[in-house]
Amino acid sequence: MRNSLRLASLSLAASVVFAWPSLAAETAQDFVTKAAIGGMFEVQSSKVAQDKLQDQGLKDFAQKMISDHGAANAKLESIAGEQKLKVPADLDAAHKSDVDKLQAGAAPVDASYADMQKAAHADAVSLFEAYAKDGDNAALKSFAADTLPTLKMHQDMIQKVATTAPASDGSTPAVTSGATNPAAPVPGANSFTEAQAKSAIEKAGYADVSALTKDDNGIWRGTASKDGKSTPIALDYQGNVVAGTK
Template structure:
């Protein structure tokens, strides 16, 4: 019992040092519709943008025509949101440190994409894009509703329609490349 209490106390003391809260990292906040902390939001957005830019640069090289068109739009749009986020942070409106590299989860997804080609690439890429944009829409919706930094909250609300459009585009990519035999319309 004493060991459990000591371990719990250590976790509680270390929690502020962690770059992302346990609730956000495990998806509990998303399931409950709880707004992420400003630090979690900024970290996730920065990593998401880095992943989008890098994965879509791969698609510009390896993808089919539709994926290349999509990828060009994603690189442009996510470079823009990344620049806007950096501006909010460097301008002092948001007091959070931006991550300099992908986290291990996103890096492993990117590595997986690098090792594929042809239909395997398309299948992985399209699935990752749908998933990433669903997560981004959820994250931005939660922060726009309940975020604690008004400038960042406004920016999240203004950025949300573009992310919803990206999700629709990703879902269209996924539909167009998926086998249609035996599938019904949604």
């Protein structure tokens, strides 16, 4: 009897453990709702911002968002219809607020648009990765897995474009390694993470980047080496990399 009870307890525990991943995963309707809203936001925000962008790289990115997400949205709507799932007709309040900000903002809106796109693609990649792995609908899992590489490519694009885009007020643009920008480093709200700041500095030709901290002006400061020599280094919110500043 004791052995029977013990086996029954182990069986129940195992069933709970193995059932947990499916409980944690997005349901098909949750995925459709979030994916559709995210896709609509990409298209609407890019259409609104396109004529207010100054940097050509961001303009090209916005056009790609309209094209790529427009196609993905149509495919998602088709699959959702086949699966008898509801596709939202409009944005939720948070995404609509962001689109309204771009609509009301004075040109150029480069920094605002880039920040929104970085956040939106971080959310999208996370959503699609999770559903492609643990989703509860085969057709939607396939869609998530097929779309994920494009979303990751978009995420990489906006990180690179945002690093070299001009300031939102149209002031001095970001510089590449070896160029000169007398105004840099430019104070301003900096959305780069420490890892992104380090990567941007390394791409400018520096190695051994260390001790990075963001100061009160939004400028990442630390040390790095180039040609065997160590130097103070700074990265501002525009992506300008400036050596020899403290």
